[in-house]
Amino acid sequence: MKSSLIKILVCLFTGVLTVSILYGLSDTLTHKRNSFYRYFTTHPVSYNKSIDLKYNSYYFAGTSNDYVYLSNLTAPLHLLKINLATIDTNHYTIKIDDKNPLKFSNSTRVSIFNPHFFITDGIEPRILRGTIGEWSAKRIMYDSMYFNDAKPIGSKSFVLRSISSKTNENILGKESNTKPHVILNDQLLKKQVDGIFCTDGILRYNKNLSKIIYLYHYRNEYLVIDTTLTLLNKGHTIDTNTVAKIKVASITSNQTKTISEPPIVVNKNADAYNNYLFVHSGLMSKNESKKTFQETSVIDIYNILSNTYEFSIYIYPYKKQKLKRFIVTNKYLLGIHNQYLVVYDLNPKWFKDLNTKPKENKDILSR
Amino acid sequence: MKWLQKHANFIIECISVLYILLFVYAAVSKLLDFQKFKIQVGQSPILTALGHWIAILVPILEILIATGLMFPGLRLKSLYASLFLMTIFTTYIIFILNFSPYIPCSCGGILDDMGWNAHLVFNLGFVLLAILGILLLEHKKVKPSFKTSTVS
Numbered sequence: 001m002k003s004s005l006i007k008i009l010v011c012l013f014t015g016v017l018t019v020s021i022l023y024g025l026s027d028t029l030t031h032k033r034n035s036f037y038r039y040f041t042t043h044p045v046s047y048n049k050s051i052d053l054k055y056n057s058y059y060f061a062g063t064s065n066d067y068v069y070l071s072n073l074t075a076p077l078h079l080l081k082i083n084l085a086t087i088d089t090n091h092y093t094i095k096i097d098d099k100n101p102l103k104f105s106n107s108t109r110v111s112i113f114n115p116h117f118f119i120t121d122g123i124e125p126r127i128l129r130g131t132i133g134e135w136s137a138k139r140i141m142y143d144s145m146y147f148n149d150a151k152p153i154g155s156k157s158f159v160l161r162s163i164s165s166k167t168n169e170n171i172l173g174k175e176s177n178t179k180p181h182v183i184l185n186d187q188l189l190k191k192q193v194d195g196i197f198c199t200d201g202i203l204r205y206n207k208n209l210s211k212i213i214y215l216y217h218y219r220n221e222y223l224v225i226d227t228t229l230t231l232l233n234k235g236h237t238i239d240t241n242t243v244a245k246i247k248v249a250s251i252t253s254n255q256t257k258t259i260s261e262p263p264i265v266v267n268k269n270a271d272a273y274n275n276y277l278f279v280h281s282g283l284m285s286k287n288e289s290k291k292t293f294q295e296t297s298v299i300d301i302y303n304i305l306s307n308t309y310e311f312s313i314y315i316y317p318y319k320k321q322k323l324k325r326f327i328v329t330n331k332y333l334l335g336i337h338n339q340y341l342v343v344y345d346l347n348p349k350w351f352k353d354l355n356t357k358p359k360e361n362k363d364i365l366s367r
Numbered sequence: 368m369k370w371l372q373k374h375a376n377f378i379i380e381c382i383s384v385l386y387i388l389l390f391v392y393a394a395v396s397k398l399l400d401f402q403k404f405k406i407q408v409g410q411s412p413i414l415t416a417l418g419h420w421i422a423i424l425v426p427i428l429e430i431l432i433a434t435g436l437m438f439p440g441l442r443l444k445s446l447y448a449s450l451f452l453m454t455i456f457t458t459y460i461i462f463i464l465n466f467s468p469y470i471p472c473s474c475g476g477i478l479d480d481m482g483w484n485a486h487l488v489f490n491l492g493f494v495l496l497a498i499l500g501i502l503l504l505e506h507k508k509v510k511p512s513f514k515t516s517t518v519s
């Protein structure tokens with residue numbers, strides 16, 4: 001009896017040990033230190049307030065004046081308006097003004113574009129528009145293009161990311177309700193591995209500068225594009241991953257393409273405000289503590305006009321929840337930590353360019 | 368305890384059959400779509416160091432152990448091996464859930480629709496079954512020697 005108990009314990013122990021060793025080996029591979037440095041300043045952001053949203057499926061639809069609007073992935077036409085000064089909340093349900101009953105799914109996104117709001121869905125292509133406050137939306141566009149991301153860049157025009165029917169690769173385009181309705185530019189996104197995963201990234205529109213920003217997920221590069229889809233500028237994030245480190249494989253049994261190895265995610269998420277680009281990075285630098293890096297979310301701040309890296313900030317977990325999504329306004333960084341919306345003040349001492357008039361910098365851009 | 372001892376043979380048979388079904392099913396489902404399984408293993412944040420070796424190793428082990436469980440002579444050793452393998456699977460799930468930088472969407476495991484937490488409970492159940500089987504079998508092995516000594 002005793003010897004069998006010992007044998008059982010040995011089995012359990014070696015089992016746990018085996019996995020621990022595997023984990024340790026993988027961890028040193030994936031949490032490799034990178035040969036770049038970050039700068040951290042004193043108190044660039046500080047906690048201001050938080051709101052319990054009760055659900056973790058909210059995402060940012062946008063901001064307008066002192067309000068932030070959140071929509072919900074599982075309730076596509078639900079909208080939550082929060083006054084950032086008073087934390088008063090209002091709930092709305094968007095009405096759809098259309099002859100046919102339209103279904104909205106989790107590919108539906110609501111975006112605020114003062115004084116309008118838009119509902120986009122790229123799987124059953126359609127773009128609807130309404131006015132903030134009236135919360136009734138109807139089709140305004142020619143609606144022919146399938147897309148996997150869309151951001152409004154004007155009251156009747158959109159930047160889209162779609163998959164090219166010719167090459168089966170990601171492509172950026174613009175859709176508007178004047179002819180030609182769709183223009184595509186296949187020169188913007190550069191294929192490195194497969195054209196789909198390797199060009200995946202974050203599409204943002206910087207309203208203050210009227211510039212489209214595209215930041216790659218798997219390489220250290222962002223594109224600054226004007227509203228006619230002309231590339232103005234290429235910038236680099238501080239790490240050294242110029243080529244996407246991903247491996248792609250096809251599964252023949254269900255005809256899908258998938259990433260076949262844990263990819264090195266360089267840039268997880270981003271937002272652009274005025275001259276700034278805020279990038280939630282996935283890589284640890286040479287001069288950080290591993291513990292802090294793992295526990296927090298690190299955001300690198302770039303100036304897209306001068307193409308420079310400014311400094312980095314840590315966003316700590318709120319009620320043990322890590323930062324999941326964020327946007328930047330002229331005063332705040334707003335973060336969604338699972339079910340909480342957290343408002344962080346941006347210290348004007350470090351964020352001098354949040355309120356500068358973009359025109360002053362025009363000469364730098366046209367360089 | 369008495370009930371357990373009385374039905375020891377039957378219980379051990381049951382546990383062995385359950386394990387055989389589990390391992391054969393798991394191995395076959397992996398091998399049937401081996402390409403997919405290999406990719407799923409490659410996507411795991413914990414197994415990156417081992418690479419694709421583990422994709423071949425796991426179904427082979429499962430089949431070997433299932434075969435061993437079919438022979439009464441090899442059953443005890445096979446139960447220890449089952450316990451060892453099940454502990455690895457269970458620990459793997461615990462690590463994925465708690466320490467992994469992200470949770471892969473597919474379990475790549477036996478019941479595709481089972482969530483990670485359900486899978487954890489399921490695996491823990493099998494770990495306990497293996498321990499029970501081992502204890503009963505070890506106990507039984509000792510007993511006959513007592514009997515022979517009293518008879519003689």
